[in-house]
Amino acid sequence: MFTGIVERTGRILSLTTPATAAGGAMGAISQLIIDAGKGFETRPGDSVAINGCCLTVTSNKVQLLAFDVSRETLAHTSLGELGENSEVNLERALKLGDRLGGHLVSGHIDGVGVVDRILKQPDGWELMLQIPTSLGRYVIRKGSICLDGVSLTVNALADHGQTTIIGLTLIPTTVSMTALKSLHEGQRINVEVDTIGKYVERLTQLADT
Numbered sequence: 001m002f003t004g005i006v007e008r009t010g011r012i013l014s015l016t017t018p019a020t021a022a023g024g025a026m027g028a029i030s031q032l033i034i035d036a037g038k039g040f041e042t043r044p045g046d047s048v049a050i051n052g053c054c055l056t057v058t059s060n061k062v063q064l065l066a067f068d069v070s071r072e073t074l075a076h077t078s079l080g081e082l083g084e085n086s087e088v089n090l091e092r093a094l095k096l097g098d099r100l101g102g103h104l105v106s107g108h109i110d111g112v113g114v115v116d117r118i119l120k121q122p123d124g125w126e127l128m129l130q131i132p133t134s135l136g137r138y139v140i141r142k143g144s145i146c147l148d149g150v151s152l153t154v155n156a157l158a159d160h161g162q163t164t165i166i167g168l169t170l171i172p173t174t175v176s177m178t179a180l181k182s183l184h185e186g187q188r189i190n191v192e193v194d195t196i197g198k199y200v201e202r203l204t205q206l207a208d209t
Contacts, residue, residue: 002049004102004144004151006089006178010036010050012082013064028071031058032079036065036090047093047107051179052149052190053077054093054107077109078148078188087179089149102151103144106195111135113147115187116165125170127183131191136164138197146192150178 013033034050042048042065046057055067074080082088094100113131129147131139136159139145143154145166152174156167175181183189 001094002054002091002105002107002149003094003098003100004052004105004146004149005091006150007091008037008040009087009177009179010034010040010065010090012084012086012088014084015069015080015082030069030071030074030080032067032069034065034067034088034090036063038063040065040090040092042092049089049091049093049105049107049149051077051079051082051088052105052107052146052192053079053109073109076111077190078112079190081188087182089179091149103146104195105146105149105151105192108192109190110138110193111191112188113191115183115185115189118183118185122172124172125175125183127168127170129166129168129189129191130163131166133159133162133164135191135193136166138193138201139164139166140197144194146190148179148190150174150180 013035015030015032017030042057042060044057044059047054057065058068059066111132113129116130117128119126139154139157141154145152145154152168154166155169158165170180
């Protein structure tokens with residue numbers, strides 16, 4: 001589990017599919033290498049959220065972290081769209097006894113949204129994001145949502161056919177300390193909705209059968 005409170009940002013060095021694995025059992029696995037900077041301590045087997053995607057550290061050498069990324073992850077997140085030197089949000093898994101400063105985040109991406117509009121002001125950015133209504137059903141005003149691994153509060157939302165538009169505010173600290181500083185209109189962004197709503201829906205469905 002994670003909190004959506006980004007610890008730091010890192011840089012993608014490479015995202016490659018080993019040629020030797022082509023056609024084999026590992027052909028669906030890509031390798032992601034990230035420069036996490038000094039002092040970001042991990043061990044092989046640890047979970048780290050990369051732009052909100054929970055990935056497992058396969059090796060760590062000095063400040064370089066390696067992760068295996070499945071075809072499923074690339075198909076349902078925006079990770080595969082990031083190039084070399086792209087800045088990404090990093091958060092290590094929550095420890096028992098840690099402060100829960102954001103909200104409970106699983107690191108399992110529900111879908112991808114699209115930045116509709118950004119209004120940049122000195123006291124914060126106003127962000128409008130399009131998400132599928134299939135995800136919008138789990139979003140409530142003043143509820144929590146996780147965008148590229150950042151826990152944010154929903155200020156407004158409106159359904160328009162198959163699309164839900166949500167409005168959020170990025171305070172200056174969030175902009176300066178996360179990779180969201182590079183957001184632009186039309187950009188695709190990882191979305192994880194609140195887990196509780198999905199459990200409630202599932203339990204309600206079972207109760208009706």
